[in-house]
Amino acid sequence: MAAPGELRRVFASFDQDGDGRVSAAELRLCMEAAIGEDVSTEDVRVAMASVDADGDGMLDEEEFLQLVEASQQQQQQEEEGGRCRWLREAFGMYEMADCRGCITPLSLKLMLAKLGEHRDIAECQAMICRFDLDGDGVLSFDEFKTMMMG
Known part of the structure; x- marks a missing residue:
């Protein structure tokens, strides 16, 4: 997991207009730049809604950090799931x-x-x-x- 200071710098880079909040448009642009492919408006809306505690349609720094943490946890679970599938297949061959x-x-x-x-x-x-x-x-x-x- 990234250090808090590093995540604050990432938040600041996503907050392109410097208002202390990340809009859906800012999040989408930065996500696309980070992963190198298009991100749907719906995917951004769902991601934002999952952590937008005050319902203002914007992510403050705390909400943004929650989104990053959730994303990292999901990625880790997917990686572990992939390892488990491989291990289950290997185990199945032996058993x-x-x-x-x-x-x-x-x-x-x-x-x-x-x-x-x-x-x-x-x-x-x-x-x-x-x-x-x-x-x-x-x-x-x-x-x-x-x-x-x-």
């Missing part, structure tokens, strides 16, 4: 070998063999054991995620 909803030593062995890595069950058990947080001998999605993100 589907014996369809138990988790990665077992057998499913790990089978998937590794498909990838050209030949391991025996004991080696697969040892690999799973390192990340098996609850000690049940298999990897749940959360344990797999911890392994992949760590």
Whole structure:
């Protein structure tokens, strides 16, 4: 997240007429310049309405900072969602070998063999054991995620 001083400078650059408020037109122009593509009037209206606490159709500095924070949170959630989809797909490849909803030593062995890595069950058990947080001998999605993100 950007530092407050940096966000104040961004607000000042959006506030092109220097009145201490950002209009929809100012926000649209600056958003288009920032992302390099057209932004619809409706998208700007919706974004402004989501933080325009006093309903004056303008964003003061505090409202602008709320809009930036909300936008950054949404972007972070979208990035995390993308990582989760990728992780779910990878997890699914490993767990589907014996369809138990988790990665077992057998499913790990089978998937590794498909990838050209030949391991025996004991080696697969040892690999799973390192990340098996609850000690049940298999990897749940959360344990797999911890392994992949760590």
